Amino acid sequence: MAERIRVLLVEVFPKVAQNITAMLNNIDSIELIPGNITNSENALQLIRQTKPDIVLLEMELPGVNGIQCTEIIKRDIPQTQVIILSEVSSAEAVRQAMRVGATDYINYNNLTSEELLSVIQHVSSNIQQEKIRQRLQQQTFEQETDDQKPHPEGKVISVYSPKGGAGVSTIVANLGVVIKESKPDARILLVDLDIQYGDLPILFNQFPNRSIIDLAIRIQNIDEELIESVVFTDETYGLDLLAPPQKPDLSNGIDPASISTIFSYLRKMYDVILVNVDSYLVESSLMCLSNSDLILLIAIQQVAAIRSLRSFITLISELGISKEKLAIVLNRYDETNSITAKKIGDMLSIGVSHIIPFDMKTAEKAANLGIPFTFDNKKMEISKSFTTLFSIIRNRLQAKEKIAAQIPS
């Protein structure tokens, strides 16, 4: 569950205060900060002390008024969001409030709890996003400092699609086989981050009894030895697997900080880490995406899927994850479909890097047998397409390294 949003109500009119407090007490995601506020001075004092996520602020405060108060709050505690409460709502008053940095403006005459809830939800969602952005930024920074260490670290390539069933697991499994075959000495790990219904090992006909959860719950004692005891090696393909649990994990998932720790070890142990990211986004998957060197975004020829991809691209930009990391891969491609690769590129404002043809017979047979088609069906177009995909990935990573080498430290 997301952390609760801390709200302070600054309302000096007892009836209004009573009414809004009752409404706020009914919103589970809120923690109401107690306080006895009679004027702007003690309001500002309490705000400085408690640093709320949201301040609901009466416009007509005795002393410094709501507008001036907002200016002070935004100057001193910029992360606190201010929502102005007022008996009136003229366009000029709203403009004035927004100009000094208020996030929203509520007229409390005839205010319903639904309206209040909707404003709070909107502001809370922005606050949560900002908190996640800051945490991701922090991790990226730590990783950059780490990168300056002399030993070469492995590359993390994540595969993601906002819509389930686009072919993420198929791509991770078959790409893993192709990479290993062209680089037999490389140490390659496939990670299934789908801790509820991950099926990556099944695509290799494997059912490992250790999973990534075994690392997450021992994160305080994590080291290379522990990782080696949890990872499963598939001798047929020379690939290592970090499996999902055998039954859906019903705990709160993996803590994002643990993901970051796990990946910093994995980078030291492997040359390539291919990650199957679950379509349902949680902070730990964002942490993984943020730590990735390349993100293969899987598109399919469906308007709804493209729209979701577009929202995802907007979201990660807002979270500070560089769009430069993205490569769009169009899977299950059917040339008779009117949604062409060019149209998809235009809709996403990022061109499609690679196309994998639709071949249900080969894909499903491979999945059911648990033998990736790039292993035993190399002549099929779908398999050849993975060889091309690998060379695109290699070029992208090399180009990135060249750019990095040009940046003076």
Ligand SMILES: Nc1ncnc2c1ncn2[C@@H]1O[C@H](COP(=O)(O)OP(=O)(O)OP(=O)(O)O)[C@@H](O)[C@H]1O
């Ligand atoms: N290029 C392709 N042509 C035809 N069928 C494909 C292709 N790629 C994948 N498939 C099939 O599509 C289905 C979904 O693939 P897969 O399980 O890899 O998707 P996923 O994105 O991992 O799904 P989930 O979100 O459920 O984990 C499978 O039946 C798979 O065999």
Ligand SMILES: [Mg+2]
């Ligand atoms: Mg899958």
